[in-house]
Amino acid sequence: MGSMPEGTDAEGLTVGQVSARLGVTVRALHHWDEIGLARPSLRTAAGYRLYTARDLERLHRIVVYREIGLGLDRIRAVLDDSTADVPGALRAQRTQVAERIARLQRLSAGLDRMIDAHENGLLLTAEQQAALFGPEWNPDWTAQARKEYGDTAQWRQFAERSASRTPEEWQAVAESVADLDRALAEAMDAGVTPGTPEASHLVERHREVFASYFPLTRQMQVCLARRYEADPGFAAHYDALRPGLATWFRRIVDADARAHGIDPDTATWE
Structure with a gap:
């Protein structure tokens, strides 16, 4: 001044x-x-x-x-x-300044959450994660995922979703994943085979559910299904639902990919 x-x-x-x-x-x-x-x-x-x-x-x-x-x-x-009315004009200006400060404080809090999400993934306590995702869930998994994928576009997309998501919204995500797991197990029990409309519907549903984390292309889905089968942790999760479920899921994803002109053997994460 x-x-x-x-x-x-x-x-x-x-x-x-x-x-x-x-x-x-x-x-x-x-x-x-x-x-x-x-x-x-x-x-x-x-x-x-x-x-x-x-x-x-x-x-x-x-x-x-x-x-x-x-x-x-x-x-x-x-x-x-x-x-x-000079005092009145100044009071009105003070009100506008207070509103602007409140907006900036909300912006600052949002930036803090975004930074936290990019650095840590889930903005939930270990107790909240266990309650939402079940006793098998390991809170260290997100830290491991950031170490492995932190420089990728998918991690950034996941972080942006995580920053704006409430515990209640995560609950809805967890329920949709659990519903999908049950549907996959029931379809395998019912003898659904790769390449059928029923199998293709489940493959598409998997992509839609997974979009809660980040958009999943068909090629990326092929790579992910292979990981479900090969990774001991993922395989144990699916095979606990039904023995052989991880392999069955990989097979229906491969068949759906072929139907869309994708060779599963050469699919890459893109």
């Missing part, structure tokens, strides 16, 4: 001198002159602006009101309208 100059030259100060003293740009001073908000009282013989002590007093008030957020039209009214 600029300070009032002392001992102003009787002949006035130039635009450059006023700019330096009050901490405002020459361009702003020219604009305020053009709109009649703060016109210099004097001019040199060559037509250059000169500001008197009284001009500087008005400019100082403009700077003060501008720094607290008043618009130029409101500043003009406060300065020129003798009936203007």
